[in-house]
Every structure is written in structure tokens, then in C-alpha cells.
Amino acid sequence: MQVNINGIETRYVLANEGGGPWLTFIHQLGGDLSIWDQLAGYFRDDYTVLRYDVRGHGETAVSNEPFAVADLAGDLAALLDALGAPSTHLVGMSMGGMIAQQFALDHLSRVDTLTIADSTAANLPEARATWDQRAASARKDGMEALAPATLNRWLTETFRAAHPEAVEPIREALTRTLPEGYAMACEALRDFDVRSKLGTIRCPTLVVAGHHDTGTPPAASQAIADAIEGAQFELLDAAHLAPVEQSQRFAALLETFLERPV
Template sequence: MQLDINGIETRYVLSNEGGGPWLTFIHQLGGDLSIWDQLAGYFRDDFTVLRYDVRGHGATAVPDRPFSVADLSRDLAALLDALGAPHTHLVGMSMGGMIGQQFALDYPARVDTLTLADTSSGTPPEGRAIWDQRAAAARCDGMTALAPATLDRWLTSDFQTSHPEAVEQIRDVLLRTSPQGYALACEALRDFDVREMANAIRVPALVVAGRHDTGIPPSVTEAIANAIPGSRFELLDAAHLAPIEQSHRFAALLETFLATGV
């Protein structure tokens, strides 16, 4: 389904078989809502599950001007408003985790719990050039040139060997991503920095990292857990897309967390 959200035609999928509390999933850079297919199916009997394509990704339109992670936070707020959701449990992976942190700071009363996976609270000065390089590569060479290195960051070699169909689906989504949408998102993530504000997040938080994540080292994600009072940190045997590579373990952790808030 599509809605005009802040002037951007936005695709979303709502699964509310259970009619329960809202549970919103936010995907990674170069992904789309399909990354959450399995987890959405797991939770839809007990929750009203929302997934959507972030600006410039999937079937959501590419904006004609730069945007910030704060803009992406406002997009989520507007989408929830349009769907009549006053508050939600929130799950974000990588870029989605950055949006989740910004949203929890911007709209704390609208977040029931916050689950962050394989993400950071900001890019240090020495890391900004990487985002510029990825943005330039997308614009100049297209997504095909970025795909091999991206998949090797996202998934361990063991997972790639043992789950070729899942890897192919993830690759296809990455290759179909708009180069301009990807580049604009890279620039938004380059400028994102809430490292000095993370300790102001006052909602129950579960923070998850992949042990083999080379894109965002586990120590960077763990620092978020250390900053958010009372949060819980879990390390999974996975690379950057830990909730996907270790989907059963992640689902069990999330189910317990949603039931208890700890």
C-alpha cells in the first residue's frame, strides 16, 4: 500500500491479524521492507506489525533534495499518524537503528520499547569519508559495483553458502535500490550524530550486535547499550544483518523483550 508521507509516496505493509500492540520494523541502507518478511510473520498473530520502505528505497519515492535522519524520523511519525498509531514498539537494523534512536529522542512518548541491531549513534570525523565514497560509487557506477563488498559485510560466508536463496533475495533488493536514493541516505547517515544524546533515551531498550560485523563493529553497537540506562545487550554469531542471519535467536530475544521490557 502507498501513502503520501511528507510529500513522498511511501510503501508500507500492515499485518494486523492479532490486532495487538503496534510493532514497527525499519530496514537497513540498501534494503526494503521485505528483509523483515520472516520476523513479521512470526509476530503478526500477537501484534499489529508495520513495515515500510524508507525514502529512496524499495517502492518509496526518491526525494529531489537531500534529507537528514531527523527527516526520516519525521516520516515515521507522519506514517504512524496516518495509520492511527499513537505509539509503537520499534525495531531498527543498521540505518533503521539510527532512525529508531532519532525517533526515540524526538518522540519519546510514542516508543513503547526500542530494539536496535547492528547500528551506531553517529559517525566520527575519520569515518565520514567512507559515506562519501559509497555515495559517489552509487551515483557513478550504480549498485552492481557495490553489491559484492556489501554482501560480504552483511552476511558471513557460512550463511551465504548455506542460504543461497535468502542471499539472492537480499542481493536483488540491493541491486534494485535507486543509486540516488542510496547516495542521499549515505549522506544523511554521514551527518547523523546523537552520541552525546543517547543517554537521554528513556525507554526500555534491547541492543543487538553481530560478532562478525565489520561494517559497524560490535563495540560500537555495545556503546549504545552502555549509554541507554537499563538497556540489555546481546551478541549474536552473525555479521551485519544479525537479525536475519540469526533470525530464530533474534525472534526469541525480541519476543521475551516485548513481553517483559527487559
């Protein structure tokens, strides 16, 4: 389904067969809501599961002007408003984890629990050139040129060899991403830094990292957990897309986390 959010036509999928509490999933840079297909199916009987395409990704329109991660968090707030969701359990992976952190900082009363996978609280100044290079490459050469290196970072060689049926939809979502949408998101992530504010987050928090993640080393995710009082940290045998590569383990962790008393 489509809805206009902050002037941008936004695709979302809502599964509320269970009619339970809201559970929202936010995808990675260069992905779309389909990355959560399996997990959404797992939780849809007990939760009202929301997935959506971040601006410039999937079937959500590209922004007309530059934006920050705070604007992406504002998109989520407006989407929840449009759908009548007062609060939600929030799960974000990679870029989605940055949006989730920002949303928790800006709208903490609307976050029932916070789950962050394979993410960081800051992209450091020394990494600016990498983000600028990715943005320039997308604009100049298109997404196909970025795909091989990106998939190598996202998933271990063992998983890619054993599960081509899982890898191909991820590659397709990446290469379908509009280059300008990807590039503008790169520039937003380049400037992201909420390290000094994380200590103000006061909600149950689960942080998950992939042991073999070279793009966002586990230490970056561990730092998020260390900064949020009472946060739980889990390390999975995976690369950057740990919730995909270790889907059963991640689902079990998330299920247990969501059901614990608050």
C-alpha cells in the same frame, strides 16, 4: 499499500490480524521492507506489524532534496499518524537503528520499547570519506558495483554458502535500490551523531550486535546500550544483518523482550 508522507509516496505493509500493540520494523541502507518478511510473519498474530520502505528505497520515492536522519524519523512519525498509531514497539537494523534512535529522541512518548540491531550512535569524522565514496560509486557505477562488497559485510561467508535462497532476495533488494536514493541516504548517515543525547532515552531498550560485523563493530552497538539506562545488550554469531543470519535467536530475544513487564 502507498501513502503520501511529507510529500513522498511511501510504501508500507500492515499486518494486523492479531490486533495487538503496534510493532514497527525499519530496514537497513540498501534494503527494503522485505528484509523483515520472516520476523513479521512470526509476530503478526500477536501484534499489529508495520513495515515500510524508507525514502529512496524499495518502492518509496526518492527525495527531491537532501535530508538528515531526523527527517527520516519525521517520516516515520507522519506514517504512524496517517495510520492512527499513537505509539509503537520499534525495531531498527543498521540505518533503521539510527532512525529508531532519532525517533526515540524526538518522539519518546510514542516508543513503547526500542530495539536496535547492528547500528551506531555516530558515524565519526574519519569515516566521512567512506560514506562519500559509497554515494559517489552508486551515482557513477550503479548498485550492481556495490553489491559484492556489501554482501560480504552484511553476511558471513558461512551463511552465504549455506543459504543462497536467503541471500538472493537481499541482493536483489540492494541492486533494485535507486542509486540516488542510496547516495542521499549515505550522506544523511555520514552526518549522524546522537551520542550526547542517548542518555535522555527512558524506555525499555534492547541492543543486538553481530560478533563478526566488520562494518559496524560490536563495540559501537555496545556503546549505545551503555548510554541508555537499563538497556540490554546481546551479541549474536553473525555479521552485519544479525536479525537475518540468526533469525530464530533474534526472534526469541525480541519476543522475550517485548513480553517483559514495563
